[in-house]
Amino acid sequence: MSSLTTDVLIVGAGPTGLLLAGDLAARGVAVTVLERRGQESNLTRAFAVHARTLEQLDARGLADQLVATGQRLGELRVFGDVSIDLSRLPSRFPFLLVTPQYETEQLLEDRAKALGVDLVTGAEVVGLRQDADGVEVDVRGADGSTRVRRASYLVGADGVQSTVRRALGLPFPGHSAVQSVMLADVRLAEPPRDVLTVNGVRDGFAFIAPFGDGWYRVIAWDRRRQLPDDAPVDLDEIRVIARQALGTDFGMHDARWLSRFHSDERQAPRYRVGRVFLAGDAAHVHSPAGGQGMNIGLQDAANLGWKLAAAVTGHAPDGLLDTYHAERHPVGRMVLRTSGGLLRLAQLRPWLLRAFRNLVAGRVTRIGPAARRMAGVISGIGIRYAAPRGAHPLVGTRAPDVALAGDGAARLYEALRSGRFVLVARQAASIDAQVDVVTPAEPTTTMLVRPDGYVAWATDDPQATPDRAALAGWLRA
Numbered sequence: 001m002s003s004l005t006t007d008v009l010i011v012g013a014g015p016t017g018l019l020l021a022g023d024l025a026a027r028g029v030a031v032t033v034l035e036r037r038g039q040e041s042n043l044t045r046a047f048a049v050h051a052r053t054l055e056q057l058d059a060r061g062l063a064d065q066l067v068a069t070g071q072r073l074g075e076l077r078v079f080g081d082v083s084i085d086l087s088r089l090p091s092r093f094p095f096l097l098v099t100p101q102y103e104t105e106q107l108l109e110d111r112a113k114a115l116g117v118d119l120v121t122g123a124e125v126v127g128l129r130q131d132a133d134g135v136e137v138d139v140r141g142a143d144g145s146t147r148v149r150r151a152s153y154l155v156g157a158d159g160v161q162s163t164v165r166r167a168l169g170l171p172f173p174g175h176s177a178v179q180s181v182m183l184a185d186v187r188l189a190e191p192p193r194d195v196l197t198v199n200g201v202r203d204g205f206a207f208i209a210p211f212g213d214g215w216y217r218v219i220a221w222d223r224r225r226q227l228p229d230d231a232p233v234d235l236d237e238i239r240v241i242a243r244q245a246l247g248t249d250f251g252m253h254d255a256r257w258l259s260r261f262h263s264d265e266r267q268a269p270r271y272r273v274g275r276v277f278l279a280g281d282a283a284h285v286h287s288p289a290g291g292q293g294m295n296i297g298l299q300d301a302a303n304l305g306w307k308l309a310a311a312v313t314g315h316a317p318d319g320l321l322d323t324y325h326a327e328r329h330p331v332g333r334m335v336l337r338t339s340g341g342l343l344r345l346a347q348l349r350p351w352l353l354r355a356f357r358n359l360v361a362g363r364v365t366r367i368g369p370a371a372r373r374m375a376g377v378i379s380g381i382g383i384r385y386a387a388p389r390g391a392h393p394l395v396g397t398r399a400p401d402v403a404l405a406g407d408g409a410a411r412l413y414e415a416l417r418s419g420r421f422v423l424v425a426r427q428a429a430s431i432d433a434q435v436d437v438v439t440p441a442e443p444t445t446t447m448l449v450r451p452d453g454y455v456a457w458a459t460d461d462p463q464a465t466p467d468r469a470a471l472a473g474w475l476r477a
């Protein structure tokens with residue numbers, strides 16, 4: 001056994017691990033990603049990239065490239081005539097992007113590699129220990145040999161069956177949300193007009209999304225055929241439920257892949273144990289309704305990256321690393337609740353309940369503040385972190401992408417590409433070596449924005465700048 005040492009080890013090269021790795025490397029942190037798979041790419045599960053994720057990618061100069069790979073949807077159809085209007089989101093991305101998960105992963109992998117991340121494939125983590133100074137893992141290579149790797153910190157981004165979570169002895173409490181969901185990748189003789197096609201009926205639901213290359217992903221659930229995950233899937237089963245839910249099977253043929261799965265709603269009670277963190281599906285999993293799993297994982301990574309980099313480079317004040325769990329665990333809990341609620345609505349059976357659902361939910365999702373709140377939750381734009389008592393109302397919220405004056409960045413999210421804190425202030429004055437100062441093009445609230453695009457401090461007094469007390473929780477002097 002030989003031992004290799006780095007600053008941060010990330011277990012799992014899914015979307016969560018890849019974004020985190022790039023963020024750490026961009027801040028000069030030495031990162032190794034250990035991925036069990038060989039060269040073959042991850043199975044595409046997610047198709048939805050929401051507005052807040054696109055904003056996070058925009059703050060890394062990646063959003064426009066990803067948007068070019070897919071199709072935009074201004075409205076997310078949940079079932080029947082119930083849909084969530086995204087077109088009025090206060091964002092540069094007032095839509096849901098439909099693009100297969102491998103496009104997101106490819107972009108993040110290319111970025112991580114270009115920034116010098118060491119991505120080791122065919123490397124399965126099989127054991128983990130930590131002490132006061134670091135974390136050690138046993139890694140089994142493709143040839144069966146095992147070697148030890150050590151790092152100051154480790155992040156388990158190793159998916160729902162997380163070896164890291166188990167090695168920490170953490171439970172994963174929750175329950176099964178839906179059984180016997182069928183997946184198929186097919187060609188369609190008569191493709192649908194809508195980008196996403198979805199509906200639920202008495203006996204099940206069906207969903208169709210395009211890969212963009214002539215192939216389509218179909219997800220179907222038949223209430224009357226509840227079988228174990230390993231029961232084979234026949235394309236005819238999917239055709240039947242598609243015809244019931246969508247009125248047609250769109251001439252499905254040539255299935256290149258068929259599978260059956262069940263979906264759980266579970267969440268780890270802690271996202272940090274000592275020097276080890278959990279992120280993405282390793283920390284929380286829920287039904288695919290609302291298409292939020294990958295998005296929430298990417299936002300976990302965006303929250304953790306700058307904090308972990310600050311810890312490695314000696315810039316983290318006491319307690320900064322604990323804010324990762326404090327901020328992201330409640331978001332995971334909320335997503336479990338909303339995606340579970342959407343799924344249960346889609347599964348309601350008696351016709352009366354269904355009529356009630358279509359009437360009430362239809363109103364709720366289209367009109368007024370409730371509609372805006374729903375769009376904010378689903379898109380991630382409405383996520384806010386807890387703020388200290390008496391703080392300005394903007395503290396903890398997502399920073400709006402304000403236009404900037406001067407020769408530098410034209411917008412706040414361009415300025416955030418430095419990976420640093422940004423002070424948006426009319427009276428531009430340097431306050432700390434770790435903070436970039438920019439001037440808004442129009443009068444606006446003075447804001448100190450964290451590297452992940454959330455407001456750390458704000459004031460309506462145009463003369464004021466953050467004092468040491470305001471910075472203390474986020475930056476070490």
Ligand SMILES: Cc1cc2nc3c(=O)[nH]c(=O)nc-3n(C[C@H](O)[C@H](O)[C@H](O)COP(=O)(O)OP(=O)(O)OC[C@H]3O[C@@H](n4cnc5c(N)ncnc54)[C@H](O)[C@@H]3O)c2cc1C
Nearest residue numbers: 012014015016036046047048125159280281291293294295
């Ligand atoms: C049918 C379906 C549809 C979905 N649709 C959407 C959607 O539209 N939008 C959305 O946001 N989300 C969706 N999701 C959820 C989304 O796919 C996941 O949330 C996302 O893939 C999680 O990313 P991750 O990086 O956390 O984990 P994963 O993508 O699971 O990646 C984990 C990686 O860790 C590796 N690994 C595991 N164990 C080890 C080990 N011991 N050592 C080394 N490597 C290891 C794995 O090989 C894998 O590459 C859907 C899920 C399903 C099932």
